[in-house]
Amino acid sequence: MTKPIDTSIYTAVTDAIRTEAQRILSEGQVSAIVGYAAARRKGSAQPIVISQPDDAAKLIFTPACVNNLAVYLTKAKKEIPKSGKIGIVVKGCDLKALSGLMGESQLKREDIYLIGVPCAGVLASTVQPATELTTDSIAPKCTECDAHLPTGCDFVPAQTPVAADLEKKYAAEITRLEALTPAERWAYWKEQFSKCIKCYACRQVCPFCFCEQCLCDRNKPQMVDTTPRPAGNTAWHIVRAMHLAGRCAGCAECERVCPMDIPLNLLNRKMAKELKELYDHEAGFEVLDKGPLNMFTEKDDQSFIK
Amino acid sequence: MQKFISEQNLNTLLDTLIAAGTRVVAPRMNAGTPLYEPLTSAAEMITDQLPRRSAKEAFFPVCEDIMTYEKEGQKVTVTDIDPSRFPETVLVGVRPCDAVAIPVLDAVFSWDYKDEFFLERRKKTTIVGLACTTADDACFCTAVGLSPDETKGSDLFLTPLEDGGYDCRTYSEKGETLVNRYPQLFSEPTGSKAVPLAEPQIEKFDLKKVKAWLDENFENPDWDSIATRCVGCGACAFVCPACHCFDIVDEGTEKAGKRRKNWDACGFSKFTNHASGHNPRDQQPKRYRNRIMHKFKYYDDKFGQTLCSGCGRCIRVCPVGIDIAQIVEEINKKDI
């Protein structure tokens, strides 16, 4: 049954973000802030970079503030000024990505001013941004969220999000797929991957896809076919999931932005589940020196090796 | 020619065409996503949703082979794909914003080089347009001077009627041929009222004024504030009914392989990357600027047409909420 999600705190959160942004910009604590602002369409939001205290009034937080802004602090985005400290508005899931980037020496904690957001959930899709946030329209990642309130930030508004108890959408879907035969799973993914048009939106929004030269853009050697045909698409999505294994923070941006509605985060969640079972690794707020695939123990499972 | 066709007869028409071996392409659901795809039965057609990708792919596929090669010893055999054997196609339920873009693309595909792949498919395809009765706030066809019942580009145009069925008008010889082939399915106009058309809530742009601003503002700090947020994916270009850039790649082994033509997008950082490593569009705002410039200035300069039909797809799919209608609206409001 569809029930609305309580997002009543978002107005107060917006006010608190504005006040804080205004303060840190006018005090010169940061040179710029990456946040969300409203756009033309009703209920819509888009990322914005502000550097003037007056622009703080443009910042908002609504259920349409879906983006993981961490992508703007990676070296893939050269357009954001990297001089001085930068403020960034982060939800819990976004903060996990930032922690991951710090662990991979892409960012330094002292260069960032974290404005955490108490978050009750955001929309699954912003194709129609004015959609009300309900148990149906909420992003699947939010149904499994354990980070409604980010910790370790420089500033977090005082409001406490009311986290609804929701059916865990990914867990249920992964269980369903795991119960199928390999041939049935192959058929499922073939249908999904066949829709892919290689727009690379999944790669471009991913905070962890910061390579300046993507393996899949190379042609010497060409490891992955660049053509948007079922063969090249399948290879691309397998490679993407593998390169994110043990790194993905679960922001599910890949899945949200896919214009062809491919459930990409299922692959990432499956990998996360395996890494939890095999190496007890989970993406969190803690900055780890090494990810689970950059380290080993002598006792690692090798039951699959002859 | 003006006729009436009932919903049932339209389905019969499509099923008859399919049975006769004609490829019928129409909006249908594919794993939860509405797309223009070949139908296996008329019942699959959906008329209440705008497909996620535009109808351009019926002429300009996502990916197509253009030749194959094979090497045996020292002998290399190259075989061209023969476009004369592309299938006869009827494209049904095409939204006006998709249909109008096709003749716009004719200009570039038959300009200095005649793209036989595009032109052959064009020759063999009959386009049946469908008027829009619903719009969302991303729709802006009226802002670029079109309308939800624009018939340009359609050979046959269907307008839903309040009492059911469609008013059906022909706009080309191809359209008339289709009607004349199955006259029993069409009847004389009933005089029933049309379902009210969609009304996109946006003011009309002065495209001349927009172009005049673009003419003077290749360098402008506004591009940074507009497009710093752009993450450089190709989603906007790939869902666009008018974007038409492509890339050619060879795939295969030393022994045998194919040369293929893929969609490409000016948003990609590699799009203008030179072999030397130099990239004239080295930052995302410069790449995004090209998208706006190409649509509202360059194409106009070259062919006297605008490369945007206001379908709003790029607005809906943009990962970071970039709204082309908002950008052009703001340019339109500037004092120049």
Place this chain on the structure above:
Amino acid sequence: MHSEKQKHTFEPKIIAFVCTWCTYAGADLAGTSRMQYPSNVRVLKFPCTGRIDPVFILKAFQQGADGVLVSGCHPGDCHYIAGNFHARRRFAVFRKLLEFVGVDLNRLQFSWVSAAEGGKWVEVVTDLTEKVRAMGPMTEFKELAMEEQWSGAIDTPELKEAYNQI
């Protein structure tokens, strides 16, 4: 000396990615000791299992392999100290991914074969070859390679036929 060679209707293509220090030497030992093993296996030599990128396995399947073997030094024996430990984690995860997208893991084998284990190499290769032979050809990736997006597909029967003859 040579045992009677059995005729089979299907000879699988097996690609073996091996490390140069242990398994390659092990395979070499099998050869110099005149041990027999199926000629279905094509050996590709790498410095270390740590150098074997999962994408190689994917590429092998795409290029027509019916089975893939990845083999290197036993844990603790790595010439580069820890390459095989890293590989062990990577492949543990990669096989789970392949399984999830629907690849039958019986076609993918990992093993540790030292330079002294010529006999084990023979055993591993023979087992995998016979297992894959019983399963028949790997058709998934080959069929996928033939598929096109509908808009680019050439679907007139005559053209398809002409095309297949190329």
